[in-house]
Amino acid sequence: MKKIEIKELRTFLILWSTQALSQLGSVMTSFALTLWLYEKTGSALQTALLSICSYVPYILMSVFAGAFSDRWDKKKVMLVCDFLAACCTIGVLGLLKTDLLRPVHMYILNGINGLMNTVQQPASDVAMTLITPEKYYQKTSGLRSFSNSLITILNPVFATALFSFGGMEAVIYIDLGTFGIAFAALLFWIRIPSAGYGKGAQKEGLMATVKSGLKYLYDNPMIFTLILFLAGVNFVASAFDAVLPAYILPRENGGERILGIVSSCAGIATLIGSMIVTLLPAPKDRIRVIYLTMLFALGTENFLLAFFRLPVLWGLSQIIGWILVPLMNANLDVVLRKTIPVQMQGRVYSCRNTLQFFTIPLGLFTGGFMVDKVCEPIMASDSADGLLWFLFGRGKGSGAAMMMFFLGILGVSICLIFGHILKKYRFSEE
Numbered sequence: 001m002k003k004i005e006i007k008e009l010r011t012f013l014i015l016w017s018t019q020a021l022s023q024l025g026s027v028m029t030s031f032a033l034t035l036w037l038y039e040k041t042g043s044a045l046q047t048a049l050l051s052i053c054s055y056v057p058y059i060l061m062s063v064f065a066g067a068f069s070d071r072w073d074k075k076k077v078m079l080v081c082d083f084l085a086a087c088c089t090i091g092v093l094g095l096l097k098t099d100l101l102r103p104v105h106m107y108i109l110n111g112i113n114g115l116m117n118t119v120q121q122p123a124s125d126v127a128m129t130l131i132t133p134e135k136y137y138q139k140t141s142g143l144r145s146f147s148n149s150l151i152t153i154l155n156p157v158f159a160t161a162l163f164s165f166g167g168m169e170a171v172i173y174i175d176l177g178t179f180g181i182a183f184a185a186l187l188f189w190i191r192i193p194s195a196g197y198g199k200g201a202q203k204e205g206l207m208a209t210v211k212s213g214l215k216y217l218y219d220n221p222m223i224f225t226l227i228l229f230l231a232g233v234n235f236v237a238s239a240f241d242a243v244l245p246a247y248i249l250p251r252e253n254g255g256e257r258i259l260g261i262v263s264s265c266a267g268i269a270t271l272i273g274s275m276i277v278t279l280l281p282a283p284k285d286r287i288r289v290i291y292l293t294m295l296f297a298l299g300t301e302n303f304l305l306a307f308f309r310l311p312v313l314w315g316l317s318q319i320i321g322w323i324l325v326p327l328m329n330a331n332l333d334v335v336l337r338k339t340i341p342v343q344m345q346g347r348v349y350s351c352r353n354t355l356q357f358f359t360i361p362l363g364l365f366t367g368g369f370m371v372d373k374v375c376e377p378i379m380a381s382d383s384a385d386g387l388l389w390f391l392f393g394r395g396k397g398s399g400a401a402m403m404m405f406f407l408g409i410l411g412v413s414i415c416l417i418f419g420h421i422l423k424k425y426r427f428s429e430e
Contacts, residue, residue, distance in 0.1 A: 005139075011131045011190060012140055018185035019124070020147035022082070024158075025178030027151060029089060031159040031263075032171040033106060034245060035256055044246035044400070045368030046103060051241065052361040053107040054114035059361065062353040063210055065119045071209070074123040074130070075192045079183065081120035086179045088113050093172045122350045127192045129342055141333040142278035145326035149274050152267025156260035164256070213347030216340070217355070222425040223339060226290065226332070227356045229418035233294050235359035235366075236411040240302065242367030243407070246376075247305065247400035248314065254397065258311045265315035266322040273326035286331040287426070291419040293324040298411025306405035309393060367403065375399030 006013065030050070038047045068077075088109045095101040132140050162170045217224045248254040248262060283289050301321025308314055340348045376399030379388060392401040 005136070008133055009136060009140065012128065012136075014185055015127070015131065015190050016140070016143060016147065018182040020151065022178045022182035023147075024151045024154060025175035026085070026089075027155045028159040028162070028171050029092075029175045031156055031260075032163045032168055033092075035160070035163055035259075036168055037103060037106065038245055038249055041103070042250075043368070044242055044371040045365070045373075047245060048242035048364040048368035049103075049107060050110055051238070052364045053110040054117070055357065055361040055364070057111055057115040058118040059354055059358045061115060061118050062122075062350045062357070063213070065122055065350050068119065072123070073192075074127045075186065075190065077123040078120055078127065079186060081116040081123075082179065082183055082186070085113050085116040086176060086183075088116075089172055089175055089179075093169065093176075096168050096172070118353075121353065122345075122347075125349050126342070126345050129337055129345060130193050131190075134338075137334055137337050138282065138330055139278055141330040142274050142326065144333075145277060145329050146271060146274035149267050149270035149272075149326065152270060153264045154267070156263035160256055160260035209347055210351075213344065213351040216344060216348050217351055220339070222287070223336070223352075224355075225418070225421055225425070226287070226335070227352050229291065229294075229414070229422065230332075230356050231359045232414035232418065233298065233411070234357060235363040236298055236302075236407050236414065238360040238363030239367030239370075239407055240363075240404070242364045243371055243400045243403050246368075246371045247397055247404065248311075250396040252395075253309075253311055258314075262311065262314045262318055265318035269319040269322035270326050273323045277326050277330045280327075282334075283331065285426070286335055287422050289331045290328050290335075291415055291422050293328040295412065295415035295419065296324055297321050297328075298415060299408065302404045302408030302411060306401050306408065307391065367407075370403050370406070371400050375402040378402070 033050060034047055037050060041047065091109055092101065092106070095105050128140070128144075158174075159171055162174065217227070244263075245259060248259045249256065298321075301317050304317035304320065305314060308317060336349075336352075337345075376396065379392060379394070379398040379402060380396075388402070389398075392398045392405070
């Protein structure tokens with residue numbers, strides 16, 4: 001990065017790097033809690049409920065959070081939400097130290113965390129737009145994908161190591177330390193400019209603000225269709241997230257360490273993909289790039305994992321499936337930022353979040369339910385024949401492999417259907 005670029009992006013770089021560090025601490029705690037809960041219950045569904053409880057308030061309240069975000073000071077929103085989320089983490093620590101931590105406590109605290117994330121995310125998205133010159137949108141999107149990829153690599157490795165040697169408490173202490181760094185940086189060194197709302201916008205009623213966000217999507221069918229497409233993709237991806245621990249943890253050649261390594265392979269792939277994104281010129285057709293990259297991702301990883309038996313091949317499957325995801329994210333980010341007026345981005349992003357992410361808890365529940373109640377019982381029953389054993393293996397985990405196969409079929413179908421619809425749209429960057 002050139003010296004002049006560093007100077008122009010100084011505020012972005014400080015906010016991006018410190019928030020990414022805090023995010024690493026948070027996802028390490030989430031990963032360690034997943035290991036802790038699966039150890040206690042052995043259930044894919046109960047483990048998936050952790051993520052479901054995080055997403056339910058996000059889905060229900062996101063459309064209102066954007067309206068609040070467009071009316072409130074972005075920096076104050078981010079500070080308050082970060083502080084309250086840290087309080088939830090301290091609550092987990094207190095329950096753990098007194099040996100009172102139970103799954104129900106984790107579900108409740110995850111729900112509160114999800115609510116804080118619901119309010120914070122649209123404020124954070126708009127803040128990134130406000131502190132970034134337009135000519136750097138693709139580059140900064142690539143940098144954000146880079147940090148997300150690095151987090152995906154480091155999170156399972158660090159979380160598994162800390163969990164194995166220091167227990168949940170060690171992971172939580174690291175989480176709180178990274179929170180302190182990000183909170184101080186935002187409080188003392190970041191100034192987020194106003195989005196330039198007029199007095200009329202400030203006086204606009206809450207429901208009117210929400211309706212204006214929904215109306216914008218209704219009046220822009222290209223954006224609306226993209227959101228519905230990604231809702232389908234998120235259903236498949238979240239079901240995959242629920243299935244993967246049940247696929248690896250119970251196997252003889254699996255376990256916590258292998259799950260951490262395989263999860264890190266997804267981060268390695270997105271790290272490489274993010275580096276590529278920062279170097280690539282703008283494509284001629286961003287919409288086409290979005291659905292073709294998802295067709296490749298969903299049409300490879302699920303099928304490969306369904307049939308592979310060796311950990312090294314599981315890691316290879318993750319790399320193949322995730323390497324083009326940053327390219328999709330960067331192009332989607334540019335389409336949204338250049339299409340949606342900045343003064344409406346908070347409310348529109350939140351409406352988008354509700355529509356695009358409501359499928360995530362459904363996918364998590366479906367993935368966990370199908371593994372526990374359908375696929376594993378089928379593979380364990382006397383009716384399982386030689387073909388099923390040949391395709392998906394034997395023992396616990398084979399049902400999760402069967403579910404991976406079903407997710408591959410569903411993912412390809414979604415991409416082909418929406419790809420046909422999206423062909424008629426063209427995105428202009430003029």
